Amino acid sequence: MSSDESIEKTVKETTAGLIQYSPEGLVPFGPVHPALKEPEYFKIILEGEKIVQIIPRIGYAHRGIERATQDRTWVQAIYLVERICGICSFAHSLGFVQTVESLTEYEVPRRARYIRLLIAEMERIHSHLLWLGLVGYWTGFDTLFMWIWRDRERVLDLIEMITGNRVHKSYATITGVRRDLPENIERHVQSAMKYLSERVVFYKEIVNTEATILTRTKGVGWISPDVAIRLCPVGPLLRCMGFKRDVRVDDPYAAYDEIVPEVKTSTDSDILSLLNLRLEEIEDSIRMILDAITAIPPGPVKTTVPRTIPKGDAMGHVEAPRGELFYFVRSDGGNKPTRVKIRTPTLANILTATEMLKGHTLADVPVVLTGMDPCFGCMDRLTVIDLDEGKEWQINGEQLRRYGIEWYKNNKRE
Amino acid sequence: MSEVWISKFYELKDVKISKEKNRIMIETSPDKIVETCRFITTKLGIHHLVTITGIDEGEKICIIYHFWGQHNFVNILVRIEKTNPRINSITNVVPGAIFYEAEVHDMLGVIFEGNSLMEGRLLLPDTYPSDLPPPLRKEANPEEIRRRMGLE
């Protein structure tokens, strides 16, 4: 698509009506319509049974962290930044620390880079398993949810053995990691990975044969790749459309230049392919962890943690479990950051996910929105506006989940 | 980076280009932003906009557009006056920019002409006092914001 008219036409088709949706005869509304007193997370507009537009509003988790980093020292800012998200907290701290390191002259020791890879891949496994369990939960397959979260505990045990905590690890620091691996950790890592690789084979079989999951995910949420690429998605959502993009391979960091990931893609851009893609990524992570734990070199785990960072602008990105996580840091030579800008992968994917839902029914909303792997709070509260009957009502996440399960028992998607 | 690819940058006029490892910075004036973005998406073939950063530098507001493609960060840096913070929106060229521009609008008060989200709020609560400066400006004081919004 190189001509300007076709670009403009694509833009009108995709973002038209994002806010100023006004069908003939009905009231147009914006993000702060006077009749809707409560700010909602998602406003869903229905015509009959089909969704015509979804309008997201994302102030629910805004806490003012970018401003708060300016009042903290460099090391204190690491602990603040990792609490942006509990599921990918190591990715946040790694992204911040790597960006700050590129402003200094220090080199990260090889052993530290391997350890960073280990923890980053373990976090990827834990995040993908968490997501898979949630898909089971949303589609009514509670047993799958319980099984997967039980298996996820094995990874959390490993993380706790190495870093001391399950969720907020506080493990990365400027120029390295804070402490070394414990003795005899290889034995625990190998037994946990062996157990998990058997379980992943089992889950792949379930996901591809179980009717509960297939009816709700096969063919659901399809979007044309040419349209989607202009909306700038990242992560597994981008890879399930056939684009081979992964920050670990395009711009290697930590030890990814020595232990190279295999980037998996798929070409049917629906939710079922996302499920398979994430399961394959777990298998690849298991392989990388086993390679890293046998090849890890001896040496120090950090160089020196500086108090002040030289003046300059730096940018860096990492592949968090959900996609590309970007950091921009500006330093004025002092002991506090001047500006930290963070772009989380969920923000980049919201536009694509809402476009995927056009033409689907309300029962598909939980599965497709979960497909882009958002944070929990996203689904807490939604307003549904039915254009045909001219009424609106509120629904919360749990009610939507039950509605979806009931709908699929009694109806079929065309 | 191939020589052919680097030579394409010489087609841009009135810009200052600097390169460090795989980070390229194009400094240009605000009225040329749409043209420069169009150059990046069509001539360089880079469609992925990573994000848009806004920084308050005292008298000017610095806006950096980050693109990633061909194993390089290609960034565009513009500076606008704080007394008249307006700039053209690039959503006609890069539709994915809509939320990033809305975020800079919320946090720094910059108006992107042509972006349909300029009337409402994306991140800040609706009770944010409209007479206080946006939170990432240097003159904004978190304690005063807390007091005015009724947070103890």
Next chain:
Amino acid sequence: MRISLKSWARKNSLWLFHVNAASCNGCDIEFVASLTPRYDIERLGAQLVPSPKHADVLVVTGTVNPLMRERLKRIYEQMPEPKYVIALGACAGGGGVMKGCYNVSHGVDKVIPVDIYIPGCPPRPEAIIYGLMKLRNKIEGVENE
């Protein structure tokens, strides 16, 4: 020690409604993990319910930001008596690491009354179980030491 029939019935079937009030999701995933087979608070009679109208206990995580304050108050009012509130995590307890940010409340108790605080960033599932046991003691009227 005598305990009334009502107290005994209440403490053995705590129905929980979970609200995420602008949290980083760390406390939420540890809370949901405490429902899964390794920690299993369902054996204590606790279960999640979809609506505050069916709930005995409100579990709140996060730094209640202005968008959530009104909603939290309304959810609390919808719960029938007797009702209890658990503030889960450091942010819900008193602001946590986000203290001083322009968009957070310093604790859930600035918005609704709280019965039990479970500290931690995030608290482990064992700590969540311990907090639930303290709540059971409180319902029973036993002194918490």
